[in-house]
Amino acid sequence: MAVYTDVTDEALERFLAPYDLGAVLAFKGIAEGVSNTNYFLQTARDRFILTLYEARAPREDLPFFLGLMEHLARAGVTCPQPVRARDGQALGEIAGRPAALVTFLEGISIRRPTASHCAAAGESLASLHEAGRDFPGRRANPFSVGGWRPLFEAAAGRADAVAPGLSARTEAAIRALEREWPLGLPEGTIHADLFPDNVLFVQKRLSGLIDFYFACTDGLAFDLAVCLNAWCFEPDGAFNVTKGRALIEGYQRIRPLAPEEVEALPILCRGAALRFMLTRIVDWLDVPPGALVKPHDPLEYDRKLAFHAGVPHAASYGLAR
Amino acid sequence: MAVYTDVTDEALERFLAPYDLGAVLAFKGIAEGVSNTNYFLQTARDRFILTLYEARAPREDLPFFLGLMEHLARAGVTCPQPVRARDGQALGEIAGRPAALVTFLEGISIRRPTASHCAAAGESLASLHEAGRDFPGRRANPFSVGGWRPLFEAAAGRADAVAPGLSARTEAAIRALEREWPLGLPEGTIHADLFPDNVLFVQKRLSGLIDFYFACTDGLAFDLAVCLNAWCFEPDGAFNVTKGRALIEGYQRIRPLAPEEVEALPILCRGAALRFMLTRIVDWLDVPPGALVKPHDPLEYDRKLAFHAGVPHAASYGLAR
Numbered sequence: 316m317a318v319y320t321d322v323t324d325e326a327l328e329r330f331l332a333p334y335d336l337g338a339v340l341a342f343k344g345i346a347e348g349v350s351n352t353n354y355f356l357q358t359a360r361d362r363f364i365l366t367l368y369e370a371r372a373p374r375e376d377l378p379f380f381l382g383l384m385e386h387l388a389r390a391g392v393t394c395p396q397p398v399r400a401r402d403g404q405a406l407g408e409i410a411g412r413p414a415a416l417v418t419f420l421e422g423i424s425i426r427r428p429t430a431s432h433c434a435a436a437g438e439s440l441a442s443l444h445e446a447g448r449d450f451p452g453r454r455a456n457p458f459s460v461g462g463w464r465p466l467f468e469a470a471a472g473r474a475d476a477v478a479p480g481l482s483a484r485t486e487a488a489i490r491a492l493e494r495e496w497p498l499g500l501p502e503g504t505i506h507a508d509l510f511p512d513n514v515l516f517v518q519k520r521l522s523g524l525i526d527f528y529f530a531c532t533d534g535l536a537f538d539l540a541v542c543l544n545a546w547c548f549e550p551d552g553a554f555n556v557t558k559g560r561a562l563i564e565g566y567q568r569i570r571p572l573a574p575e576e577v578e579a580l581p582i583l584c585r586g587a588a589l590r591f592m593l594t595r596i597v598d599w600l601d602v603p604p605g606a607l608v609k610p611h612d613p614l615e616y617d618r619k620l621a622f623h624a625g626v627p628h629a630a631s632y633g634l635a636r
Numbered sequence: 637m638a639v640y641t642d643v644t645d646e647a648l649e650r651f652l653a654p655y656d657l658g659a660v661l662a663f664k665g666i667a668e669g670v671s672n673t674n675y676f677l678q679t680a681r682d683r684f685i686l687t688l689y690e691a692r693a694p695r696e697d698l699p700f701f702l703g704l705m706e707h708l709a710r711a712g713v714t715c716p717q718p719v720r721a722r723d724g725q726a727l728g729e730i731a732g733r734p735a736a737l738v739t740f741l742e743g744i745s746i747r748r749p750t751a752s753h754c755a756a757a758g759e760s761l762a763s764l765h766e767a768g769r770d771f772p773g774r775r776a777n778p779f780s781v782g783g784w785r786p787l788f789e790a791a792a793g794r795a796d797a798v799a800p801g802l803s804a805r806t807e808a809a810i811r812a813l814e815r816e817w818p819l820g821l822p823e824g825t826i827h828a829d830l831f832p833d834n835v836l837f838v839q840k841r842l843s844g845l846i847d848f849y850f851a852c853t854d855g856l857a858f859d860l861a862v863c864l865n866a867w868c869f870e871p872d873g874a875f876n877v878t879k880g881r882a883l884i885e886g887y888q889r890i891r892p893l894a895p896e897e898v899e900a901l902p903i904l905c906r907g908a909a910l911r912f913m914l915t916r917i918v919d920w921l922d923v924p925p926g927a928l929v930k931p932h933d934p935l936e937y938d939r940k941l942a943f944h945a946g947v948p949h950a951a952s953y954g955l956a957r
Contacts, residue, residue: 323747323748324744324745324746325746325747325748328745331937338838338839339744339838339839340742340743341740341742341744342744342745343664343667343668343676344666344667344668345664345665345666345667345676346664346666346667347664347665353666355666355676357742419662421661421662421678422661422662423645423648423660423662423663424645425645426644426645427644427646440708517659517661518659518660544866562918568674
């Protein structure tokens, strides 16, 4: 939630020279995304987002992300579309960082989604999965089962500083999931971070999906599990099965789940909860004192993990048996 | 340079209910201003800035600032114009803070102004002074000569932590200015903070003035002195007399300076330099370690103060004798 890199009018002018976008009418640093710097740019031609990829962004993967957004936009998914310069390049450099211009999407994100928002999100997620089927790019998910232990080890000694007992609990969850993690589920390109912040609405209509910088190749149902975690819990920690049903039904209207995906859903939900708990623990421990960025609470996902551990069947998430 | 207060879609909806602005199409926290929270808002009707006044903003003065912007906009100064709700109110509340919507101005600020930018700024400053003549509101300048000693005392013991000797140097400058400060100069409504960040340009055309939250009633030429400090020094600390001349000539095209203002210009420039040095010292010492906001360097104004101390006559700033 902060602009990390300052861009002067002169740097912007140099960056825009190889594009045909007309006069700059507005340029404002915006509080969007957590690891990249984003600017809202309005020119005589259109509105754009300029993203500067900061140190945390894996540079070798930028062509994958940009290529994916182009592919999805062509297939009808409303997502930001990279803007190419006259020489065909979508990736440039500004203020010493790799940078790209993408089209601006209207809409605002919803803090407390209703079942109807969940249905729209589910439908949109499935459309993304369908549209991504013939995307040729591949990128392993660094935050799937193989990445959890290294992530945990980076923070292990200090996890108990977040909450007593968290370290042992997390260790046990990783060990169990490493043993039980389902293999061979239908794979494809997933968003991997489709939280309500990344879904825009204009009034009740879903107007676009944003922030594809965790996108990767992984089990499609894992993406649905991420959404069940992100969209269907109430602030008091209760799982709202009406929202879960709406999300899953929305998804299945576009892409019905295979029986093995239905069966795996509870464990995929545990894995998704663990994945966000782990990065939140690391971020929590890494924040300098006094920083303006307030990290997300890792314990929210500790509680969600405990909920999923008690789920015997996908029916508990609202899936019709 | 940070969004301080988070505004949810629900809070925004409640805030906008008494306005007639149409559907919300975009709402982004922007990195603008240093002490208030600002959002870019686009609705079906127009683009706006939503400002939440944080603790540092003097609440009793908000009607002065909003009234001034309305007055100036009516008089043809391109500045943000407060938007009134159906009941006529321009000041509302959101997320527990006083808040106001103003119209959005196109343009970007120029990091390294040329003489032509300086001329436009000078002209615009004088137009503001002319337009403000019949503004009935009054607000004492908390950062004029009477405010410097209390400000310094708040930081006095620690000024040497910024640079050795700074404390004694500042003390001496305050004492001299308290003795020599000119009284009885033409007064009116001044912007008091017209730095390049607060002046927008679309290509070479000045498109608007923003951030009126230091505006007050004070000597008009003091405002020009603030601009000479803010617009006419080079990054290496040298005063650029070509830019100074452009700024002063631009100003005088609209409002010629009185002889006593010309005479007072060097001491007004010292006062303006001291004023920004003092608030920068306080901000410098107040920043929590690790904060993302990088405070402005107080020593930049220590050096400017030293320059002005050696100026015998306004001719050194480029004023034609």
